[in-house]
Amino acid sequence: MCKDLLIDQLENMFMYIALAIFTIYLLILMRNRKKLPPGPWSLPIVGYLPWLDPKEPYKTLQKLAKKYGPVYGIYMGNIYTVVLSDTKIIRKVFSKDETTGRAPLYLTHGLMKGYGIICSEGELWKNQRKFVYGCLRQFGGTKVGSHTTMENLIKKHALEFTDYVSSLGNSASIIPSEHLRHYLGSFMTTIVFGECWSKDDETWKYLQHLQEEGIKHIGIAGPLNFIPILRFLPMFKKTVKFLTEGLEKTHKIYDGIIEKHQETLREKLAVNSDYAPQNFLDAFLLEREKKHNSSEAKFYSDQQMKYLLADMFGAGLDTTLTTLNWYILYIAIHTDFQKKVREELESVLEGKTASMKDFQYLPFFEASIAEVQRIRSTVPIGIPHGTLCDIDINGFIIPSNTMVVPLLWAVHMDDKAWKDPDNFNPYRFLDENGKFFKPEHFIPFQIGKRMCVGDELAKMLLYFFCSIILQIYELSVDNIKDIDLRGKCGITLTSIDHKITFRKY
Ligand code: HEM
Numbered sequence: 001m002c003k004d005l006l007i008d009q010l011e012n013m014f015m016y017i018a019l020a021i022f023t024i025y026l027l028i029l030m031r032n033r034k035k036l037p038p039g040p041w042s043l044p045i046v047g048y049l050p051w052l053d054p055k056e057p058y059k060t061l062q063k064l065a066k067k068y069g070p071v072y073g074i075y076m077g078n079i080y081t082v083v084l085s086d087t088k089i090i091r092k093v094f095s096k097d098e099t100t101g102r103a104p105l106y107l108t109h110g111l112m113k114g115y116g117i118i119c120s121e122g123e124l125w126k127n128q129r130k131f132v133y134g135c136l137r138q139f140g141g142t143k144v145g146s147h148t149t150m151e152n153l154i155k156k157h158a159l160e161f162t163d164y165v166s167s168l169g170n171s172a173s174i175i176p177s178e179h180l181r182h183y184l185g186s187f188m189t190t191i192v193f194g195e196c197w198s199k200d201d202e203t204w205k206y207l208q209h210l211q212e213e214g215i216k217h218i219g220i221a222g223p224l225n226f227i228p229i230l231r232f233l234p235m236f237k238k239t240v241k242f243l244t245e246g247l248e249k250t251h252k253i254y255d256g257i258i259e260k261h262q263e264t265l266r267e268k269l270a271v272n273s274d275y276a277p278q279n280f281l282d283a284f285l286l287e288r289e290k291k292h293n294s295s296e297a298k299f300y301s302d303q304q305m306k307y308l309l310a311d312m313f314g315a316g317l318d319t320t321l322t323t324l325n326w327y328i329l330y331i332a333i334h335t336d337f338q339k340k341v342r343e344e345l346e347s348v349l350e351g352k353t354a355s356m357k358d359f360q361y362l363p364f365f366e367a368s369i370a371e372v373q374r375i376r377s378t379v380p381i382g383i384p385h386g387t388l389c390d391i392d393i394n395g396f397i398i399p400s401n402t403m404v405v406p407l408l409w410a411v412h413m414d415d416k417a418w419k420d421p422d423n424f425n426p427y428r429f430l431d432e433n434g435k436f437f438k439p440e441h442f443i444p445f446q447i448g449k450r451m452c453v454g455d456e457l458a459k460m461l462l463y464f465f466c467s468i469i470l471q472i473y474e475l476s477v478d479n480i481k482d483i484d485l486r487g488k489c490g491i492t493l494t495s496i497d498h499k500i501t502f503r504k505y
Pocket of ligand 1: 117118119129132311312315316317319320323378379382383384444445446447449450451452453454455457458
């Protein structure tokens, strides 16, 4: 009897202890679930913005990552922002549907109004991404399918650039970006609008100017994105006017081009009903016809078409031009690596222009391009995403409508992942057999569901332009000590203009 009572009491005691442990566990779980990631305190309205280095905001954000860890929270203006600097975490977070939104910035929501592809969300984004990928595949700019048409078009523009430089003499000292913008830009206008303007065409000059200035004016971490009231201050009013008027004028120019293409497309279809467009504008008009009576018709409005065309032109030109400029600058400074690249190009290509299949035999060349993309991230702060609902990031519960920043600068300059990250060294992209390999911490196009849709095309552009230039010219700078490698940070991190000598050898 006494023994039974003791057993009963022990059982009860164990039950109470188990219940208490379970309750404590639940409490800890709930406490942790509610916890936001660590981060610095901020001021109301402006948040942490006053402490961001306006010239190198990505470095301030990187310092904070060292202090608070790979997931930290910060207020940018009044927008709650989570900054990620670990590749594995970025990969996991950006593979979820819940993070395919865009952050509520002036750029995405105020200016672009959620149209296009870069700033759109939900069903519109899904539909347009599929459409864009399908076009790129048809044009020859994706991993799968034939590359021939795209390859020939890129080579044509790269050779036009080298012909132009040769026309200046055997040794020309130029600021490459001033000329590359036209030749690379003409390639982009050909695949986006099916149009190609001459160098001195006024419309073309205006579109280039708008593109160049627009990207400088509106940086990801710029205060204009986060503090709406600033738009009314004289200093920012000018920028807003430039951007909104620019948008209106561009759309007017597009209206003219679209009207012309509507006519010519009809003629092309009359001659050949299987006509397969080679530019986004014709492809969009054709898709609109096809989807006319379907539930997808709403994704093919006039407004959407203009924003999408602008996105494709902008996303394709600025990023590739920036990378190409950095490549020319770095390779002109590092003459030892330049010599090695050239020797490899000479021995594999034997004087002919490369074709896509040749690049697998040019590992050092490929590594030199990857190293430039690492050491000077084209988009150092990354392109932020937005959470569409509450989500769990590394045990923290991040509220809906949070801006999520994948800090590419911190990923690419992390001294735990990369030995001496400040040193330019293409060898880090070669394995022990001298073959090119892509380390997991190398994500210049981001990763996940919204990853750059033009990554393959970007690589093709870089490979052809760089190989063609280096097969013809030796690149150098006058005085290495005068070279400033810090760059200017807008949405992209562009190189500061320096004269480069292109000497035929
Ligand atoms: C070196 C050149 C390039 C770099 C470094 C680059 C980088 C990026 C990055 C970081 C993103 C953001 C991805 C995300 O939000 O998760 C992006 C998006 C995008 N890129 Fe690129 N890009 C390059 C070239 C191109 C080219 C040539 C095209 C055009 C064909 C292009 C079209 C796009 C588009 C349309 C998006 C938006 C994708 C979406 O929101 O779903 N990019 N790019």
